[in-house]
Each structure stands twice: as C-alpha cells, then as structure tokens.
Amino acid sequence: MVNLTIDGRPASVPEGTTIVLAAATAGIALTTNVGCMGQGVCGACRALVRRTGEPEVRTALACETPVEDGMQVSFLDRVAPRRPHAYSETDLVDGWTAYERVLAVFPEAVRCRHCSGCDRACPKGLEVQKGVNLAASGDIAGAAAVFDLCVMCNLCVAACPEHIAPNHLGLFARRLAAAGTQRPADLIRRLHEITSGAMTIDADACTDKQP
Amino acid sequence: MAPEMTTNLVLTAPEHRVGADLDAWLSGSGGLGLRLALETPSGLISLMEAAGLRGLGGAGFPTFRKWAAAAAEPDPEKVVVCNGNEDEPGTFKDVFLLRETPHQVIEGALIAGLAIRARRVVLYVNPHARGAFDAVAKAVAQWQEHPLLAAVGAAVGGPLRLEAMRSPGLYIGGEETAVVSAVEGGFPFPRRKPPFPAASGVGGHPTVINNVETLATVSHIVRHGAAWYRGLGRNGAAGTKLFSLSGDVQRPGLYELPMGTPLSELIFVHGGGMLLGKEFKAVFTGGPSNTLLTRDELDVPMDFESVRARGSRLGTGAMIVVSEGTSIVRKVAEYVNFFAAGSCGQCPPCKTGSYQLAHLLQRIDTGLATRADLDAVEHLCDLLPGSGRCGLIDGAVTVVASSLQRFRSEYEGQLAGG
Numbered sequence: 257m258v259n260l261t262i263d264g265r266p267a268s269v270p271e272g273t274t275i276v277l278a279a280a281t282a283g284i285a286l287t288t289n290v291g292c293m294g295q296g297v298c299g300a301c302r303a304l305v306r307r308t309g310e311p312e313v314r315t316a317l318a319c320e321t322p323v324e325d326g327m328q329v330s331f332l333d334r335v336a337p338r339r340p341h342a343y344s345e346t347d348l349v350d351g352w353t354a355y356e357r358v359l360a361v362f363p364e365a366v367r368c369r370h371c372s373g374c375d376r377a378c379p380k381g382l383e384v385q386k387g388v389n390l391a392a393s394g395d396i397a398g399a400a401a402v403f404d405l406c407v408m409c410n411l412c413v414a415a416c417p418e419h420i421a422p423n424h425l426g427l428f429a430r431r432l433a434a435a436g437t438q439r440p441a442d443l444i445r446r447l448h449e450i451t452s453g454a455m456t457i458d459a460d461a462c463t464d465k466q467p
Numbered sequence: 468m469a470p471e472m473t474t475n476l477v478l479t480a481p482e483h484r485v486g487a488d489l490d491a492w493l494s495g496s497g498g499l500g501l502r503l504a505l506e507t508p509s510g511l512i513s514l515m516e517a518a519g520l521r522g523l524g525g526a527g528f529p530t531f532r533k534w535a536a537a538a539a540e541p542d543p544e545k546v547v548v549c550n551g552n553e554d555e556p557g558t559f560k561d562v563f564l565l566r567e568t569p570h571q572v573i574e575g576a577l578i579a580g581l582a583i584r585a586r587r588v589v590l591y592v593n594p595h596a597r598g599a600f601d602a603v604a605k606a607v608a609q610w611q612e613h614p615l616l617a618a619v620g621a622a623v624g625g626p627l628r629l630e631a632m633r634s635p636g637l638y639i640g641g642e643e644t645a646v647v648s649a650v651e652g653g654f655p656f657p658r659r660k661p662p663f664p665a666a667s668g669v670g671g672h673p674t675v676i677n678n679v680e681t682l683a684t685v686s687h688i689v690r691h692g693a694a695w696y697r698g699l700g701r702n703g704a705a706g707t708k709l710f711s712l713s714g715d716v717q718r719p720g721l722y723e724l725p726m727g728t729p730l731s732e733l734i735f736v737h738g739g740g741m742l743l744g745k746e747f748k749a750v751f752t753g754g755p756s757n758t759l760l761t762r763d764e765l766d767v768p769m770d771f772e773s774v775r776a777r778g779s780r781l782g783t784g785a786m787i788v789v790s791e792g793t794s795i796v797r798k799v800a801e802y803v804n805f806f807a808a809g810s811c812g813q814c815p816p817c818k819t820g821s822y823q824l825a826h827l828l829q830r831i832d833t834g835l836a837t838r839a840d841l842d843a844v845e846h847l848c849d850l851l852p853g854s855g856r857c858g859l860i861d862g863a864v865t866v867v868a869s870s871l872q873r874f875r876s877e878y879e880g881q882l883a884g885g
Contacts, residue, residue: 264842264849284839304816304823313816313854328850330843332823369654371813377815414819417812451790 262325267465275318275329276301289318289331296320299409302332302379308406315411317379325413325422337421343428348435355394355444364420365392374422377415380405384412391429395441396446399426400433474737475803476699476707479723480685481590484567487605488687489613492570498615499565500686504578505618511582512538517693519705524561524641524678525753525783527771532673536665537583540673543624545585548669548676549576551592551599552634552641554807555754557785560709561679562596568683569606573629573855574681576761577619578689583675584623587630589650594633607631635791638809639845642857643676645811656811658855701727704770711753714788715742727768730760734788745790749873753785755802756862758869759795779869795874796881799867800828806863812853816854820847828867831881841878 257268260278267282274294290300301318308326318329347357357366365388368403374384387402412422417466432438449455475481485491492498499546516531534680537545549572553561565574573590580588590607592600603818610616610629620627634640635655645655647668668674684706697705704727713719717739724733734740741747750760758779762765767777774781789798807821827844830836848868852861871878 261846265839302819304820304850306846306854311853313820313850315815315819329821330820330850332819333826335819335822335826365766369656371654371656371812373812373815373818376813377819411815411819414822415812415815417810417818430785444729444753 258323258325258327260323260325260329260441262329263331269323271323273323275303275305275321275323275327276378277314278323278330279318279331280359290311291421292319294319297407299407299411302334302409302411302414304330304332304440314441315377315379315405315415317409320379326430332411332414334410336410337413337424340420345435348350348432351436351446353440354396354432354438355448357393358394358396358425358428359433362391362425364418364421365425367418368392368420369418371417373410373417374414377411379409380407382406384426385430387426388422389421390441391425393441394445397438399429400443402426403430405461406430474724476723476725477687477724478564478571478680478707478709479721483571485570485571486567487602489570489606489609490777492574497686498575500689501577501581501615501619502676504581504686504689508581508584508622508682511514511578511689513834514688514693515582515685518519518688518696518874519693520681520696521705521771522678523680523684523784525555525780530677530681533677534579534582536663537585537599537673537675540666542672543584543586544670544672544689545578545583546587546650546669546672546674547580547585548589548646548674549573549679549682550605550643550676550824551590551596551679552646553596553679553783554636554638554641555756555783555785556802557711557713557751557755557787558741558753558783558786559711560721562593562599563709564679564683565590565592565596565599566602567777569602571686572603572612572679572683573606575685577616577627577629578626578685579675579677581689583673585627585675586623587628589669590629591629591634591646591650592631593636595636599814600631600633604631604701612792618884633710638747638805639739639811642859645675646676654811655762656813657855657859659856666668668725692761697706699725701725702768702770702773703727704768704772704783708769708784711778711783711785712738713785713815714750715790715793716740716747716788717742724769727770727773729765730767730769730786731765733769733786734765738788741788741790745792748789748791748793749795749804751785751787751789751798751866752779752781753783753787755782755785755787756866757782758805758865759873761844761873780786794829794832795870795877796828796832799870800825800832802866803828803863806859810859811853814855814860816851819858820851820854821860823847824851824863824867831878834883836882837884838882841882844878
C-alpha cells in the first residue's frame with residue numbers, strides 16, 4: 257500500500273492508483289476538482305504535488321499522476337481569468353485581420369515578462385510561453401499548434417502574473433487557425449508594423465533618390 | 468518618561484533633516500564621516516563588524532560580511548546598490564530617510580563604495596514613495612561636481628559613477644537578487660542563491676546591496692566609533708531602529724528608538740496606547756510576513772535576536788497593531804492576497820499556492836468554509852515552504868501558519884456550522 261496526504265487527509269491506497277482515485281478512496285467529497293475521472297481531458301483536477309525527498313513542488317493533473325509513498329497533494333481551485341474574452345465567430349474567418357483581433361481581444365499578450373511560469377505550471381508540458389509569444393507576434397498558426405493538446409485546466413491562468421490567460425489565448429488561436437486560412441506570419445507582422453506606424457514607408461524614395 | 472526624550476536619536480534627528488541640500492548637509496556634521504573614511508578606507512569593514520551593524524531592511528544580516536565578501540573579489544567594477552524599494556505593507560521608514568535625509572543615505576553608500584572599492588553606486592528608489600525619488604535625484608546631481616565624490620573616485624582607483632534609478636516599485640523588486648535583475652534593466656525576477664550578489668551581482672560584478680536605513684547609519688558609525696553605536700542600543704543590542712508604527716494606536720508614526728526597546732514601550736508610551744476603548748490583540752510585524760506577536764510578547768525587546776527567540780522576526784521594524792474586534796482571518800487574507808498578487812510568476816507553486824491560500828482564507832472569512840478547507844489551508848502551510856526561489860511564499864505561509872497557531876479558535880469559529 258502507498259501512503260500519501262491529500263489536502264491534509266491521509267490516504268492509503270494500492271500502488272498504481274492515481275491521486276484522484278486515492279482522494280475518492282480517502283473519503284474526500286468529489287464535489288470539485290474532478291471531471292473526466294482519469295482521462296486527462298477536462299483539466300479539473302489541478303493540484304500541487306511534492307514528492308518525498310524533493311524540495312520542489314510541481315503542478316499536476318491528479319487524474320494522470322500515480323500515487324507515491326509520502327506524496328503530499330493540495331488541490332487547486334479554478335482561477336478564472338480576470339476578465340472575459342469576448343469574440344464572435346465572424347471575427348474568425350478573415351486571416352488578414354486575425355492578428356488585429358488577437359491584439360484587440362488579448363491586449364495583455366504583448367506584456368509577457370518571460371518568467372516561464374506558465375511553462376512550468378502546464379501539466380501537459382506545453383511550451384505555453386512560446387505559444388503566447390507567437391500569437392503576440394502574429395504567428396497565429398504557430399500559436400495554435402503549440403496549444404493543440406491544451407485541456408484548459410487554467411493552471412497557466414493562475415500562474416501568469418500579467419493576467420494574459422494563455423490557454424484562452426491559445427484557444428482563440430486554435431479557433432482562428434481552424435476557421436480560416438492564416439496568412440504568412442512575417443507578412444502579417446510587417447503589415448501590422450506599417451499600419452500601426454511602427455514602420456514608416458517613404459513612398460517617394462524610389463523616384464526622389466534615383467541617381 | 469516623555470517619549471520625545473528617546474526618539475529621533477540619530478538618523479531622524481532634526482539637524483539631519485535638511486532634504487536635498489548638499490551645502491546644508493555639509494555645513495552641519497554631514498561629510499565628516501566620509502572624510503574620515505577617506506583617511507582610513509581599509510579599516511571600514513572591521514569598524515562595521517565592531518559596531519555590530521546589521522541589515523536594517525529586515526534580514527539582520529551582518530553588514531560587514533557582505534562588504535568583506537565583495538571586497539575580497541578581484542573584479543575592479545564592483546557595485547553598491549542602496550535598496551530603497553520599500554513596498555511592504557505598514558513600512559514607511561525608507562521613504563522618510565530618502566526624502567528628508569538623502570545626503571545622509573548617499574554619504575553612507577559612498578562609504579560602502581570606499582570599503583569595497585566600488586566603481587558604481589546606485590540609489591534604487593521606489594517611484595511610488597512620494598517625494599523620495601525627486602529628492603534623491605536632486606541630491607545625486609549635487610554630488611556630481613563635488614570634490615568629495617572625485618576624492619572617493621581617486622581612492623577606489625577610478626571615477627565613481629553615482630546614480631539614482633527608479634525601482635520597478637513592485638514588492639518583489641526589493642528582494643536582493645531581484646534588485647540585481649532590475650538594476651541590469653530587466654524585470655525584477657529573483658534568482659537562486661548562490662551565487663550571492665556579493666560574489667556575482669549586477670552584470671556579473673560583485674555587488675553589495677544594503678537597505679537605505681543601514682547605509683544611512685554608516686557615516687555616524689565612522690564619525691563616532693563602534694563603541695558609541697553599540698552603546699545606543701538596549702538589552703545588549705546595537706544601535707537604533709526605525710519603527711513604522713501603525714494600526715489601532717493613538718499616535719501612529721515613525722519612531723527611531725534604541726534597538727532592543729520593548730514592544731510595549733513602542734505601543735503604550737510612544738504610540739500613546741491603544742485607540743480609545745480598544746483592547747490590544749496582536750501585532751503583525753513587517754512586512755507582514757512574520758509570526759504574529761500577541762499579548763504574551765508585549766515585553767519582547769525589539770531587536771533581531773530577542774524577537775527571533777520568541778519565534779518571530781523583527782523584519783523591517785513595521786509594527787501593525789490590531790485590537791480585539793479585528794478579524795485575524797480577514798487581516799491574514801488581505802496580506803496573503805498581497806503576496807499572491809506580488810508573486811513574480813517564475814515559480815508556479817508560489818503563484819498558484821498563494822492564490823489558493825488567499826482563496827481558502829476568503830472562504831473561511833466569508834463563513835462558507837468547512838473543516839476540509841481549514842485542513843487544506845494547514846496542508847498548504849506544510850507543502851509550500853521552500854518551493855520558491857526566493858522567500859516570498861515562505862513569508863506568506865509564515866503569517867498564515869502563525870495566525871493559525873495563535874488564533875485557531877477564530878478560524879474554527881468561522882467555519883460553516885461552527
């Protein structure tokens with residue numbers, strides 16, 4: 257038998273059991289932090305886990321983490337994004353304006369402070385920060401690819417100090433990528449630089465400065 | 468005993484509060500410490516050791532150790548950073564020193580520069596501290612053309628850059644390694660130690676980071692000697708300490724008292740006692756990431772060792788006094804929220820764990836929580852310490868755990884169903 261502590265309660269379960277099943281065995285009411293019961297797709301069973309002899313505390317999904325002797329587990333509540341991210345399906349079809357939509361709906365995305373907290377928090381091992389940075393620089397298809405396996409557990413929402421809500425940004429990118437053809441990211445980025453005034457074009461340069 | 472007889476002893480003495488006026492500072496006793504230090508720079512570190520000067524920003528780490536470690540490094544491009552990021556709830560001492568006595572602070576920083584042979588001295592000031600940055604920037608500008616600065620430069624083997632910079636103004640920006648990140652121009656992310664900044668700090672150069680109050684004290688020690696400084700304290704402690712007294716007292720404010728002054732004297736003599744009709748309940752010490760002090764600790768001499776002997780820490784010297792009728796759970800929830808918001812994001816257990824603690828405490832305070840929630844709080848207090856690369860999460864846990872230990876019945880009384 258394996259002995260562990262879950263939210264302060266002792267649990268004694270057979271080896272090979274997952275944390276969620278151990279919690280059920282220990283008599284913890286499964287009213288929250290539980291959804292798909294072991295399929296790893298709903299993202300409800302967010303938890304902090306410390307293993308015996310490890311100083312580090314890691315985030316994990318309890319349904320896909322096998323129990324270990326001496327393990328300490330604290331379930332984490334769902335942290336909602338600070339504000340809703342509203343967009344309609346009509347926003348999704350035009351690849352030419354997708355980048356502007358991303359910046360309008362997720363203006364925080366450009367504020368990433370590169371702490372990598374989201375990467376460390378992600379129980380699926382996604383490169384969350386890279387995905388955020390790709391979306392914030394106009395590579396919607398790239399961002400969508402990074403977030404392909406995201407289960408929306410919201411751990412990166414809790415972890416992000418800039419309130420970017422990376423998984424929601426990722427979901428938006430996935431929707432954009434699924435709905436329409438994404439234009440080449442470098443072209444979109446350059447067009448954005450020109451329209452936003454970050455890059456100025458001297459339209460007369462060719463004629464004026466010819467020898 | 469009249470309180471004014473023993474307050475404002477050194478750093479906050481009226482004659483030192485000349486603001487950003489270098490002539491006024493130097494026409495008084497200002498500058499004497501620096502001139503003496505220029506005569507015997509090699510004796511400064513042992514002088515600080517003999518005086519028993521400790522880090523007054525909260526850690527209480529012996530100042531001479533940092534200086535000696537940096538001085539021993541061969542790198543010629545050493546840096547001194549005066550840490551004026553003060554952002555802890557209830558702490559308001561550095562803002563006073565920076566605004567009212569910027570030259571006192573700069574003189575101390577220059578002496579530290581002499582002691583370790585630094586080529587760069589940075590005054591790192593919280594932009595939210597009203598009036599502090601302007602005073603420091605003005606004061607720094609006055610030093611630029613002064614022969615004393617050139618003399619320090621000559622003594623350290625090259626020109627010395629003295630500059631004022633705005634800190635990010637975030638709580639985490641005061642953590643020692645976060646200061647290094649910020650001075651380098653980045654976000655104030657704390658780093659793992661070692662290497663300690665004294666060995667490898669700003670730009671990889673040995674860096675001494677001292678709190679404003681610590682550096683403000685330095686010139687006085689040079690002028691008056693180690694024995695004088697030791698003699699200022701009580702109960703065997705050295706020097707004076709600035710106490711930021713706030714909360715349910717008659718006269719909240721900043722008090723400079725001998726190190727080792729009993730807590731009761733701060734509250735009931737200098738602070739004028741509790742607000743009318745209020746009973747003393749507890750003190751959150753700065754800032755406020757330490758074990759609560761209760762009625763049993765009122766007699767504790769406020770110095771690093773004595774407070775630690777009672778299981779708490781002196782911290783920044785902030786004393787937030789709360790009275791009976793104040794909900795400890797609510798106060799703790801507020802502070803944990805502060806830490807959760809201030810967590811930098813690098814370490815998910817710190818960010819998510821502090822949010823979870825805050826969430827559970829909020830639930831308890833609202834009367835929605837069950838016994839299982841309280842168990843979960845206690846379990847987090849066991850799980851989280853040591854899980855971050857700096858001490859932020861440890862401080863948040865300390866205030867929760869100590870309040871649970873000392874006011875457990877309050878938590879239990881708030882649970883749904885009693």
